Amino acid sequence: MTRSGQEQLVASQNRDGGWGAQQGRASSTEVTALATLALGRLDTPASRASATRGLRWLAARQHDDGAWPVSARVDHASWATALAVLALDGLGREPVHAVRGARWLVRRTPRTLGVAVSLLHRYAPGTLAVRLNPDLKGWAWTADAASFVEPTCYALLALKRVRRHLPGAAVTGRIDEAERMVYDRMCRDGGWNYGNSTVLEAELWPYADVTALALLALAEHREREANQQSLRALRGMLHEVDSGLSLAWATLCFAAYGQDLTPWRARLVERYARTAFLGETKAVALALLALSGGAEVLRA
């Protein structure tokens, strides 16, 4: 699928140089970053030219404060900044932009749940409907919102990649706290839901794509029992889940954990042949990354 996926990505690039979630949609930072990263690692003239245009789109859209917007149509500073940082750093291009984006991430803090909830968590945790430590800060999807697993993991991956350019306790402190936040949200039997592990005493189930992403963000701690338990949980989930997005994230995750990728790559290729991932540009980009050894650009 590397060739057909690459052709699909090149063909679906917008005239402004970015990519949307599907062909014909307005360019977004998230999809442009991933498509640029995937194509920039492939060694063909078409993919290189396409990636260069994607890089230009990213460089031109960065705000003065370092953040990237949601999309060409929504100019709000966005969680996708972390993905733009990853793309620029992963391709070794525009390092000034990447570092500026990373600094914005360090400054960006989520909304907290307040002193009352914090005190209750400490002294009467059984009164809370949701099991989580409200004092641990990661990253939120948007301004004025609370920490969530997925944007936190993107920020962790980005900051770990560029921390060599960002000396100082602030970066290390944010990474350490965010890692603790992610572990805190882990489901009881391993893996991660999009949000919390327990609500109103009911255990929530983990999602394959979020679990693979969280494991990638925590890959430096691969020997920990929580990581190993979640790795097993992910394998279990993949008995049921067979989508391009989840298989691509899982393959990238297994690569970071030194697992045999042969069966996962085969499933990705087979799935693409069957569904073309329903035309989701992001899934195609992640699959290309997974098939071309792209886990290395997500590693700390």
Add this chain to the structure above:
Amino acid sequence: MSLGRRAFLGGALAAGAASAGHGCTDAPRWERSAVRQPSRSRVAILPAAAYDGGLVEVVLRGLRLFELPLAGKRIVLKPNFVEHDPKGVVNTHPALVAAAIEAFRRAGARQVVVAEGPGHYRDTEHLLTATGLHAVLREHRTRYVDLNNDDVRALRVGSHYTGLGHLYLPETLLEADLLVSMPKLKTHHWAGVTLSLKNMFGCIPGAVYGWPKNVLHWAGIHQSIVDINSTLPVPRFAIVDGIVGMEGNGPIQGDARRCGALVFGDDPVAVDATAARLMTIDPRQIRYLAQAGRFLGNVAEERIDQAGEPIDRLRQDFRVLPMFRALKSFA
């Protein structure tokens, strides 16, 4: 401590949910242009025992009762697809979506599109294929639009319960001639019930607002439901999947409850009020319905003309979490 107490705190925590300072107070908080309340509303409850066989005719019968001008129109069906739980009844049944596609086409619609923006799942391919919706879309050659990632336009909010000045909404919805909300008949652990108005949370693009549209939870779930519905500028219709609903800890982890009904109507507030009554839940006690009933549609039973089956014949006593006992107070 009781679950009721927990629920209060849970509202502040789950998915970052919290009641905002912009509460549902008595002063009008809507623009004049947002007022859509008719003097009277019409809602139909039609019996449907199962998801196999005859559903297209039931949906067609429901549509005809409202004499909708459908010829040549572009219809967007917005079912409720949240998560895939092979053992659960979380989502609008794909068979009902199939029946609605077919019924709207037979009624003369030029185009029928299915659109959803799941609040939790980002893995759309998995959600569509695992739930069976993708097979329906393929069989009926129907386009699906992921509202989480659609192109968007900013619109001024029609009411001011959240304090948000504008909302980004998907172009696919804004270009529709008729937006059909197709929720599952469910109780909801934060909002009380989730029906055609709450289903509009799925119109909010996750790429802008995150998953589960967390900013809106901070602004208040009830307040957000009202503001979203007052802002959507397209004509609306609702078809509630009450063949099998969900009671207890909905919208995801509740239990299946058979009700054997579809609820139809062109006033989504009246549809939701009727659907709540079908669950033996007092709609006046649902905060967002009480507010929507002031300017978006009718909640009061005496202002709703009910067609089809008498409500008492199909009413079921849906179980609610202890913190929502007050919703049963009229029963």
